[in-house]
Amino acid sequence: MTEHTTWVEGTHSVTHTGGGDIHVSLGAAAHEPRKPVFRQLPDDQLRWVRRVLVAPVNMGRARTTLDETGTVILDGVPGSGRTATARVLLREHHRPIGAFRELLPGEQDELPLRNPALVDPGDRLLLDLSTAEAGLWHDALGGLPALRRTVHERRAHLVVVMPHDGTLDPDLQHYRVEIGPPVSPLEVLRRHLRAHGVPYEQFLRNDVTIDEFLSDRKPMREIADFADRIRRARESAGPGKEFAEWCAAAKHARAGRRAEVAECVAGLPDASQRALLIAVSMLHGAHADVVHRATALLLSAVGHPEAETPLLQRKDLAQRLSEISARSGPDGRVRFTELDYDSAVRVHFWDHMPDLRPHLGAWAGRVVESNDPHLVPDVRDGLVARLAGEYLRTGRAEALAALAERWSAQGADRARSEAAVQALTCGLADPAHGKYFRERIYQWCVYRRLTAEFAQVLVQVCADVLAPDHPDHALIRLHHLARHERGTTHALQALCDLMAGSRRLRRRLLDRLARGDLAPPDLAIFLRVSDPAPLTDRSVTTRALVDEEEVRRSLITCWRAVLTEAVSRPEGRPMATRAEIRHWLHWAAEGAGDRGELLLDVLVEAADRCGEDRGSTFAVLYTSARQAECASPAYDARSAKTTDLLLQKIGVAQGLGPATPSASASGGRS
Incomplete structure (x- = not known):
């Protein structure tokens, strides 16, 4: 395939680093929420690469190393297909859990490679440093051992593409595999032509133009581009034109006009x-x-x-x-x-x-x-x-960004908003300028007073374009957009959708909220993203999120702020807050199983930290519990038992009853 993957057919990809066009359509009014269209695209891209890749030299060894250790470090000359090989290797480890992600060490909002929170069970991680400068490669080397250990512990898979002139520490040499370009460049070209739908009886013939093109070794990118030119020459050719004429037209076009x-x-x-x-x-x-x-x-x-x-x-x-x-x-x-x-x-x-x-x-x-x-x-x-x-x-990335913003000025219609999404998509997909656009979008989300039209453009770009490969970056930007949102909930809904399938992202957002100033917009976000169902879910692993001490600490901090706000500003959100409390109590009684007591511990400990308002917050909890009990669909003994257990925990917190071990003290039941 290519060194920097080029999607040379009409795929539906948003990753694009070669010639041709990128097409993005919102499909609905830019000011209305819609179902995301790009969420599954990383796997679509990986399937396409697998379709056109001719195995490079040492592909088998790379596959074995990844299978046995969970990590492989690919080396090779530029143009040998290292990045495409990395993507295919990760595609082969597709599982129902985990996600494909590309790591971007050193960029804003990217967790350090040493941070265990970077990896979820089953993740497929690509660390493409094939063009990294010496400083970035040196910094990445320092974090690779820790990252590799986390990947191994969580049964994830990591493929690193190293700079060809880079050095590697001795303890990482075991994972290094040097690949070479495929033995037959002609087979690479034919594989692409077959994927483009060119009849095999055409491209199996000998052709002088192809022989001349392949007479000296070409990078995989150039072969892919030449195949794409043949495909386009075929589509634009008049009736009666044959394969040799398509190839000649492609050759002429390649020479430049x-x-x-x-x-x-x-x-x-x-x-x-x-x-x-x-x-x-x-x-x-x-x-x-x-x-x-x-x-x-x-x-x-x-x-x-x-x-x-x-x-x-x-x-x-x-x-x-x-x-x-x-x-x-x-x-x-x-x-x-x-x-x-x-x-x-x-x-x-x-x-x-x-x-x-x-x-x-x-x-x-x-x-x-x-x-x-x-x-x-x-x-x-x-x-x-x-x-x-x-x-x-x-090299005019800044001018393109400014153009997208102008297209999204106050009163912009759907067509202009869609054009702005398309322009930013092109910028994000460009290998030379993608980092600039990721940072520029961050600046817009955090510091700019945005028109409603441009805010929705950024929501769309973050949710559909940035999130598939770089979900952490999308999370941070959507959080800022949700904090500033007035009159709509598009950004908040996109944020919830993003976290819906990722324990890691939910954990990171809760930690981010707990470490922030917890202003009223953050409290509203917390109440939406702290649904107890995913917090107690154990369908993926035996350990629920609420079992994790760090997650409970974040929940307690945020609930404390929510309860304090409710009792100190009775004209504010007490009814909404009590509805959320009742939801937690319903779930603790009927849906959380043996994790229900942990939910009660979180609420009680949060109330206990409310200082002068702790008595009032305990009263709110108890009242909400009684209301939840009466409103329970089953109205059975489980709800009453949950209320009694909550009252007992409140009494212990106030020193009115015998101390009993809480579920959180023992880390939950397993």
Whole structure:
């Protein structure tokens, strides 16, 4: 496959580090919550890599090392497919528990490699340091032994991709496997072509273009890209074209078309033709109506006066397209006649007309909100992805981020909000600028006063784009968004959804809340995320979250703040708080099994720490227990017994009864 994985077919991936487009569609109004669409994408990506990977040299040894030890450290020359191999190895260890995650040591909000909280049972962890500088690699080496031990203890799996020129400590040499590129580059190309749907009877023939391309050893990335060009040449070829002609077109496109485009532009002095050339390159494959309207919008954006020629005397669109080597097909979609001509046009105007760049951003915003039935999501997203590609190619990540924010200004409609999501998705997926966008999104979530539209864009990006590979980063950002949320609960719901399947994330958020200032927004968040059902669940492991001392400590700290707020501000949230208490007591009686007493211990100890208000908080607990008992669906002896046990614990806390061992003192029953 590739050194930096390139999804070279029309997959539904949000990870994208090669050529082509990324398409993201919200599918609903940007101001309404919706079901996340990207939650399962990491596994989709891993399946795709597995499909196209030809096993590199020493793949078997790497697999055995990972199977036997839970850890493998991959080394190899750049271009040998190390990262793709790492992903496939982790894909082979897919289990119902745990998740695939990529670790980002040194980044903001990333736990240190030494921290055991980084790993959940069954996790599949990728630590890709193939391009890391010496300092980062040295720091990572210091934490690797501790990380490896945690991975082993929790039956997780870790694949590290080390820098090829990096050194490795002697005690880690046992886990190192040096892989080499596959023996047959031709088989790599054919595997990609087969995955792209090219008939095998075509690519099994000998072809002089392929022989020439593979005559010297190519990195896996270049082979994947060449296969993708053949695929696109096949799709755009006219009837009667054969495999050899597709390969020749791919070869020509690979050589680059900058000189051709420069000559074409020089021969088009008319602004309207240049605008059409740009519009086709940015909307390649769009319907002719969309291209025509976009051309007019571009001329307006740059202040070009409208044509004075009478309408029926003007050139029709077909003639104008032929003058720029483009045509409209039977389906009405406009494409250049030569492969990759569109990307060469974009590069030419972006590089050689820099004053045009700000106009292109404003123009794209107007195009995406056009009311045209042919402006389907794929076309809109393709436009944004191509524009974002030029920003990123030339190192203008900050300008792209600012553009996404402008598109999400007050009053932005759904189309502009979707475009902003798409732009940020492209930035996050870019290997050179992903870190910048993760940090920029953090700054927005923490420090900026956001419009409702932009806040929802960030919720969408965190929940659907950032969370699959980097859930900890998404957790922190969604927490900040939820704290600042007013009038909606989109961020809070996304935060709850994110934690729903992860004990590790729930543990981390509870710890984060307990260590914070527990302002009223945090208390509201706590009451939503402290559902006792997952806290007492033992379907994954024999030990429930509430069995863990650290989790109980966090719960006690947060409940103390909730109870204090309830009794000190009776005009605030006492009814809502009592409803949450009743829910805990219902669960302690009927759903928690032998962990029910631990839930009571948490509430009583939290109330006992309320200082001058402890008497009032004990009264709130007891009253809530009686109400819960009366409202119990079963209204049976279990609820009454729970109330009696709670009253006994309150008495002990107040020194009114005999001391009895609490469940928390013994760490819970197992």
